[in-house]
Amino acid sequence: MSQPIRWGIISTGYISTSFAKDLLVDPATRDVYDVKHKITAVGSRSVESADKFIEGLKNSEGVHSWGLTSGVLDGVMGYGTYEEVFNDPNVDVVYIGTPHTFHHPNSKAALLAGKHVLCEKPFTFDLEELDELIKIAKEKKLFLMEAVWTRFHPIAYAVQEELFSGKLGKIKRFQADFSMDMKPETADPKHRMLNPDLGGGSLLDMGPYPSVWAMLCMQHHPSNQNRPPKLLSSYQTVLKRTGVDLNSRWLLEWEGVGQGLLLTEMGVKGFGPMTALVQCEEADLAIHWPPYKPESYTIHTHPQNRDSPETQAVTHHVPIHPGIGMHYEADEVARCLLAGKLESDRMPWEESRIVQGWFDEVRKAGDTVHKDWKGHAGE
Ligand SMILES: NC(=O)c1ccc[n+]([C@@H]2O[C@H](COP(=O)([O-])OP(=O)(O)OC[C@H]3O[C@@H](n4cnc5c(N)ncnc54)[C@H](OP(=O)(O)O)[C@@H]3O)[C@@H](O)[C@H]2O)c1
Structure with missing residues (x-):
């Protein structure tokens, strides 16, 4: 079993909450034994919101409570800016759950800071934005994927x-x-x-x-x-x-x-x-x-x-196995990172481009x- 992939999550709205909760589900409940997840940082436009988000995760129940006793949230930091997540050395990959028009600037900033990126759909506002992100990912040899969770169901x-x-x-x-x-x-x-x-x-x-x-x-x-x-x-x-x-x-x-x-x-x-x-x-x-x-x-x-x-x-x-169903895409990201891939075979850049x-x-x-x-x- 590999080391856990360390996630930084930016924004504390609806979808970031769903994604983060699914990282708290025991991967074994979906027959996954090759990858593990950890949340090491949460960034929001206000530190209070980041702390409240983390507090909410710590109160998770049912299938989402497994992570609480399994170290998924150990040492997680709450930040009042997204930049602090991008610059946190304990973060491998950033999950971007902001509204559409921020996907490009947020993903770009994360990539330029040297982080791998999983960005919510729609990937960007237009194709030029997406092509710029792909170019940066290639240049910096970083993983980049659009979070189309349904593909992995x-x-x-x-x-x-x-x-x-x-x-x-x-x-x-x-x-x-x-x-x-x-x-x-x-x-x-x-x-x-x-x-x-x-x-x-x-x-x-x-x-x-x-x-x-x-x-x-x-x-x-x-x-x-x-x-x-x-x-x-x-x-x-x-x-x-x-x-x-x-x-x-x-x-x-x-x-x-x-x-x-x-x-x-x-x-x-x-x-x-x-x-x-x-x-x-x-x-x-x-x-x-x-x-x-x-x-x-x-x-x-x-x-x-x-x-x-x-x-x-x-x-x-x-x-869907226990959870909301966002853990499958997280597993894919973890596997791609462990294999040193820049893009997923199941959700490749060209398909997001189309x-x-x-x-x-x-x-x-x-x-x-x-x-x-x-x-x-x-x-
Ligand atoms: N995969 C799915 O099934 C699914 C489902 C729903 C949404 N989504 C996608 O996820 C993204 C977010 O949707 P959501 O429903 O989670 O939205 P939401 O509940 O409104 O959350 C968006 C978050 O983005 C941050 N944000 C940064 N700048 C903002 C601004 N100017 N105005 C509002 N919020 C801002 C806020 O977090 P902070 O205050 O913490 O910074 C806010 O909580 C969208 O792109 C959407 O397409 C995907």
Whole structure:
């Protein structure tokens, strides 16, 4: 067993809390014995918030309490700036859980300070920002990955195995949706989902999830040979109150394989039972809700008689191991660091670049306040 990977966490909001809690779960509960985690630093814009965050972790219960008696939090430091985390010699890798528009400056600062980085989705505001981070990671020989946790969930592997076995026949078409009704007409306009300065809107926030299923099912399908799709068309509805996108839709074509329609929406509740549908010659595969963490899928086998509406449906359950499900991506980071890798084979830079490229194209073709915004590459 190797030494634990030492995590520094910056920001103390919702997602950083979920991530940090999952580092407190015993890896053995997910059959992981080759890597271990430790949290050595937490940075916030206020030291009180960092200390409160650490205190909250120390009061964890249930599966999240294992780390308390196993040294995961031993010696953890709370800081009132992010820079102190970047400069802490007891930190190997920084987890970045700030709002979208800070992903680039925060990741850049961490890399320049010599730290490996796991950054929340969407990786950056635009592709130029992402390319700058990749360049720095290469130059400084540091690991860098977008925290697309869903890619590492057991169901992601199960769905791929099912599709790639060829049992369902040739792939025909794909659709995926992440919609929720967050009452955008009355919700606080400063909320990060609505606030343009924080990169608000459905595309950047929710877009990574239909995209992850498109990448896993279509891009990775053996019949595609990893060729990136063409973006055929897109549309965004503007939320007039704040100028961000209320919804985005974009249509992709993997040449010779099929088309994929991807949807995000902040003003409509998603269609409960299903988040993505892969239609194949012999059967359809429906991935269940929610898009970020489904735990089951159903194979609907087409009837022999095409006039019959009857299909045979078999549901498969692939649950997350104890915890929220963010520990899998942490394990991947730890394994990559131990192997001296700069990027993950499962979530490589090029795949983040492809998805970030879609977001750029959709945004530039739309009419939101972000249409002509540029990120902070070079600053
Ligand atoms: N993987 C997932 O499933 C998932 C789920 C939700 C969110 N996310 C991603 O995680 C990121 C954060 O989302 P969240 O829901 O955790 O947001 P949140 O609860 O609002 O937390 C964001 C944190 O960022 C820090 N921050 C720094 N500058 C800020 C500013 N100007 N305004 C507000 N906060 C600022 C704050 O921490 P300090 O005050 O401690 O500095 C704040 O607590 C987003 O990029 C989002 O896309 C991912």
